[in-house]
Structures are given as C-alpha cells and as structure tokens.
Amino acid sequence: MLTRTPDRTLADQLAERFAERIRARLLSAGARLPSVRECARQQGVSPHTVVAAYDKLQAQGLVLARRQRGFFVRDVGQKVAQAHVNKGPAAMVSGVRELPPATLQESLGVRAAGSRINAMALIRGMFHQLSDRPQPGAGTLPRAWLEEARFLPAAVRKVAAGGALRQASLSYGEPMGDARLRAALAQRLGDLQIAATPRQIITTLGATQALDIVSRALLKAGDPVLVEEPGWSVEFARLDALGMRVLPVPRGPQGPDLAVMARLCELHAPKLFVSVSVLHNPTGYSLSPASAHRVLQLAQQHDFYIAEDDTYGHIAPEHATRLAALDGLQRTLYISGFAKILAPNWRIGYLAAPPHLVERLLDTKLLSSLTTPALLEQALALCIEQGQLRRHGERIRAALDRARARSVQLALAAGCRFAAEPAGMFGWVDTGVDTDVLAQRLMDEGYLIAPGALFHATRQPCTLMRINFGTTQEPAFWQTWKKVVKSG
Template sequence: MDAIRRKVSTRSLAPGEKLPSIRGFAKSMQVSPSTVVEAYDRLAAEGLIRPRPGSGFYVTGSLPLTLAEVEPRSDRAVDPFWVSRQSLDGGPDMLRPGCGWLPADWMPNAAIRRAVRSLAKAEDAVLSDYGATRGSLALRGLLARQFVLEGLKTGPEQILLTASGTQAIDLVCRFLLQPGDTVVLDDPCYFNFQALLRAHRVKVVGVPMTPTGPDTTSFAEVLETHRPRLYVTNSAIHNPTGASLSPQAAHRILTLAAAHDVTVVEDDIFADFEPEPSARLAVLDGLAWVIRIGSFSKTLSASIRCGYIAARGDWIEGLIDLQVATNFGGPSPIATTVVHDVLADGSYRKHLASLRSRLAKRRREMASTLEALGIRPWLEPRGGFYLWCRLPRGHDAATIARLALADRIVLAPGNVFSIAQTATEWMRFNVAQMADPKVPAFLRKALVSQRG
C-alpha cells in the first residue's frame, strides 16, 4: 500500500493510469498475490484507486484529500461550547485539566475487554439489528434493582435506555418544552445544559448555588416570577462546584416544584462517586415530579455511549415515540450488552471502590498544590474529580485559559458555567487530569504574568 501511495504522490502513477498486475506486483514486491489483492482492495476503499472488472485497477482521476486534525482555536468565544470543543478536538499531546472525564487508564478496561470479547459469541441480531425501542431488558432490570436498593421503587417499564446522557436530556426537552418556555438552572452549572437549552430556543434563568444545593429563597422567587417549565440539576456531586444536596434543601425544592407545576430533571451521572448517597430528589419524590437521567461515561467508558431516563410510565411512552422519531429505535445493542456485562461483572464494584479512594487522595493533593499558588477551592467535595476554585483576586480565568492553549493545556474558565457571567475569577479543575507537572508550572507562570 505504501509503495502504491508513493508512486501516486510522486506521479510515477498518474490519474487514470493502470496499476501493475496483481501477479507482476506480487513478484516485484516478493509477496503473495493474495497480499497484493488485499492491498488493492484497501486502497480502493480509500478512494485512491478503483477497479474495472476484467481490466484491473486504475488510479482515480483526483487524489483523495489529505486528512488533518482540526486544532483547537484560542480565538473562539469563551462560551458554553469552549471546554467541549477544546477538549474533544485536542490531539493526544494535549493536557486536559479542564475536561469532564477520567484518564483512559483509570477506567475498567480489563472488564470492558472481557465484555467486548464475549460479543463474538453473541447472536447475530446483537451485532446487526436495531435496538428495541426501550433498550435492553437485561440492563433496564439491573438498573431497576439498583434503584430499589436506593429506595426508588420502580421497574424496568419505567426506564428508557438512550444513546447517551445528553440524548436523555434532549428527549426530555423535546417532550416537555416549547420554544420560549423558561428553564431554571443552577448558577454555576454544567455548561452543556446551557448549550442544549440554547438549541431548544428556551429562556434560561439561573439560581445561585450554595454548598448544600441551590439557594432555596432565590429558587422560590424565580418560580414565582418566571413560571418555569423545568428545573435541571445535579444533586449528587454538583458539576462544577462539587456541592451535595442537603435533605432540607431537597425537601424545599420538591415542595416548591409541586406547588408551581415544575418538573425537575435530576442528572445523576456522578452518583457512583459518592462514598455514601446524599439526598436524591428522585428517591424522595418517587418520580412524581422528578425525572432521573444518567449514563455510564464517567465511571465505565465515554466511548461506549449509553444513557437512561427513569420517569413516570405514561411519560416513558411519549419519550419512546420521540426516541423512535429521532434515533429509530433504542441505543445500540452492542453498547447496551457491553455496559450490562461490565456492570454485572463482580469486578465493577471493586473498580468503583478503588476509584473513590484514588480520587480522594488526588483531590487532597491537588487542593494543596493549587492553594500553594493562591488558587483556593470553594469547598472540599464528598467525591468526584472536580475542584471549583477561585483564582487570586484580579485574575481573569478566560484570559488564562486562552494562554494555556499555546502550551497545549485545556482549562475550564468559570464563566462557561455561569449564566449570570459572574465567575470571571473562577475555574474548574479535573484533579485526575493534573498529574503532569506542566499544569501547575503553567498556572504559576500565568498568574505571575497577569499580575505583572
């Protein structure tokens, strides 16, 4: 293949010219004819050559485009898409203390490999067919049993599997919202909540976040003034602050939501990082006014996409119709089979225990490192991998984040999370992605430079 590519790139073989015969090329390369056949077939799949039945292979009339990575852009707006675009588009050499996932070698890769190998024995339908509209019954049953252990009495019929956690929120928005409706978010909040709601053309109102949950006085005022349709939040290890919801705040939120006919969407994606469960809106409410969503990208794999929605049975039916309309069926049977097999693997619980212990140690270490630079965490989270930190007074997080890209570092400046744009001096750090000493070294340099 390389030999043919060289001939084409140097014009030894021009567009439209016939390639050497399979037997002749095999002899000159000292390989078997079957090797040349495979090479020609692969080059044809790339579009570099094309076969003419009964005649041979010919160089295509135009050379295929050279593939190149799209590098992150420092000149793009520091908006809710900033961290996602910079983190996802960065090359393998990019350091990502601002991203929202764990390093690949922290994940249960041995269990994933076992599950992937077992797919070779799966029925053909698992490998080739569309997924059932509700998703795998085995995985839904496993989730339902876990929910019952938490105190959330529900069955597989009240759970809908989706292609991702983001798709789960999107389906709920499609089901419950109309353009112009109002949605309440925490301030600060997960930036992709804002990005997704922008796509649905709704009005977003923020409620200040406290270490025990949203400010309930402000929450009550927002509900009274703006008459929102939805409230979207993380109650377990809030993103980005790391706060945990108190039972008192949870009770007040549910009371206000019921009084104002507001549906609560509880994103439970960080639940498994807690050493002990904190208050859960879905558990306290029993899925009357609360919809629980989640996925497995943080603890299992961001590559094997699968999410879920747990809600009232009558709402699940409407959500299924929307999933069929937008995705034609449920999530990939391959993905749901792998997720189920890993979750059911006896090693997964040990993986979570190890992860929690490892992250607790890393949070302490990174908090100490950041404090030595004058960067102070807002609180000490009960779990997870985020630290929400305030920079030394007078420093602009967005400016530092732009400078970091030149050093191949992605940071998460505070205002990408803030609806009111009041987090200029704040930054979210992923402690699991800060092992490289280049990160604190850059921060030290940047803070000194900005001070000057």
C-alpha cells in the same frame, strides 16, 4: 515563540495563532484578547506588531474593537439572535468574585451570542489536544484509569459469541433498550433507594441524550426552565438552542438558592428544573435533605418537573440525597450514564421516569435515534450482573481520593483557594486573576483550562476556574501556572 521568516511576518504568525483558536472555538465569543501592551510583552514582539495582528483579525471578522475597552472575540459560528435575558438576582452567585462587568449593551450582546459558544469552547476542548500533557480543564478521568476496565472487551466477546452480534446487527432491537440491562439498572436504582421497574427505564445514547429527550418531550419553544448557576454550560446551550427561556438559580453548598428559586417560580411559572443534585459540576456540592424537600415542595406547588442528572453517581456516596428517591419518581426524572467512569465512546445512558410519562418519552427517543446499541447494552448488563462495574467504581473512587488530595495541596501551594469544599471529580478554584485571560496564556504553554465564565449563563469575567482532580495531581501544571501568573 514567534520567529520572523522571509515569507511570514510576526504579525501574520500572531494573527494566525489567534485565528486558529477562535475558529476552533477555544476562545469563546465575548472573550477579551490581551491588551496590546500585554500581548507584546507576552509574545516578545513590539506593540506595532500586535496592532497589525489585531487589525488582521478584525478585517477577517474574527474580533471587534470596543473603544477604550480592547478587542473581543466575535461569534464566528452563527448570526447573533435576540436571546431571552433574565439576569436578575440569580446573577449573584455565592463564592464568585466577579470582575467589573461591561456596559449593559455589551452584556446583552454577549448573552445573546451566548451560551452555545461558551459550551462549544468547553466541548471542542475535549477533541482539541493542545499537547500530550494532562489537561486541567478535561471533563473525563485520565485514560489510564479507564483502561483498568479490562473486563469490557471480554464482556463484548462473550456476548457476541452467543449469537447476539448477528441479531443486534440485523434488527433495531428493543425501543426501550435491552431488557437485561434495564433489569440490572432497576436493581442498581433500588440500591440507591429509587424505586423503579424496568418498564420505567429507557436507555439512551449517553446522559446527554436523556436530558435532550426529557426537554423535547416535556417542553415547547419559549417555555421557562430553571437551571443551576454555575452549571453545565452544555445544558444552557442545548436549552437555548431549543428556544427555551433559561432561568439561572444560584447553586450553593446545600442546593439551589431557594429564595431566588421561589421568586422565579412566582414570576415565570417554569416547566422544568434541571439539577445535578450529587457532586454538582463544577462546585462538587451535594444537595442537603432539607433543600431537597423544599425543592420538591416548589415543584408540587408550581407544577413543574425535575430532571435530576446523576452523571457522577458512580463516584458519589450511595447515601447521598437524591430527589428521585425522596419523591418516588413522581415529579422527578432520574438520569445517569457510564461515560465518566467506564467507556466514554460507548454512549450508554438511561432515564427513569414516572409511569405516565414513559410512552411520551419513548416516542421522543424513537424520533431522535430509533433505538440504542443492543450489543453494548448487553455487554454492560453482564458487567453489572457480575459485579465488575461496582468493583471498578470502587477503584476509581479510591484513585480519585488520592488524586484530589494531591491536587488540593498543589493548588493551595500555588496561591489558589477553593470556592467550594473539594469533593468528587472537579474543584472550583479561585485563582485571584481573570481566568479568561489566564486561559489564553496557558494555551501558549500547552494547557487547556476551564475558565469560570464557561459555567455561567451570563458571560461575566471572573477569577474562578474548574479543575479536574485526576489531571492536576502533578506539579508540572502548577509550576507553569505560577510562572504565567507571576509574569503578568
């Protein structure tokens, strides 16, 4: 709670609290601050104090006032540039209950400030620990689960003891990535019915770099790119930063909205479709065989490639439908990594590509990072060969199943409902309240959540939030959630 001191007024303290969150990008551009009356009630101060605090924020250029609408966070990271806006039919996403939108100009302004800021709120939350409590909006599994992979340090020691440490330190290594790891990955892809030779596999600094390599190699500024919405806002932001035209396609239980996708193909001739086909983030949906077949037909008909992001493949059923398995890596580029279940800071990912694209993709990797860390790649190869990664994945899936059951029970008891059938690592929860506002209230309680607006290319306040099943299985968060919702 705010406490008056001789040298700091309540208004100064309140303004400082909001300013810190805005500068840390925990409050996104376009986010609405609580109304004066609501903020006064929440913080236990007078409306005059709130007005004074908001005036200070406005004077610092951190917020702007809109007549009869309230105070909104400004983009403090860059000047607002004109962005491509393609709201169209894709703005209607199945299962999303949107709140009343702003005026057209305001909507355009938020979109222009856009996706990068939304992504920064999500990313910076990964590094900004509000408290030592498990964070509902986290994008990683609990640290204690990952610490169960005790075989990792042993693998590094074993590889380093054989002289690989010196060799890896004094040379750049193989441009494609460690040959032993690529052979192990080819075997893993074969288990998923994806036929790929080691010569079709390139290792990367995580799945994020793999996606970036694909975009830079296959696209140029101004190219239209299909993305799923709701989806990973970091990908929206990355494509936007490269100057691409982002075309959102609603994602449903079976896959992308095929009617919307076909229409966008006819109107814009996209060059790429980015899809999380299995255990989609944030909904948990997995692609059906029929939808996968139709997506591949559209790719062939309209001549575009598909970047299939299988980041959550290690916690998914092996029989799940994957586009790369159906088309034999012809128009599909398969991407995955190990950060989610193994070692986030090792940053080991990879991509498998059609043979005729490999050299172009390798050139792009060389331009961005030269090579990847050979010692860690060799250690990971050893873990895969010895079956340790597979057994660790089985333990993680079992722990996640137990955590998901508890989280779902607690969420339902708290009055939430699930907009998508709970599956995988994340839950797509309808709270019944504006989650942008809810996020600000919960930050005061030491919890960082992931509001639904962060997962849309066009920022629209909504009642959804993404929860991490691994970090929401204890009653403490839900008790706080109910208290905050009940109070206002």
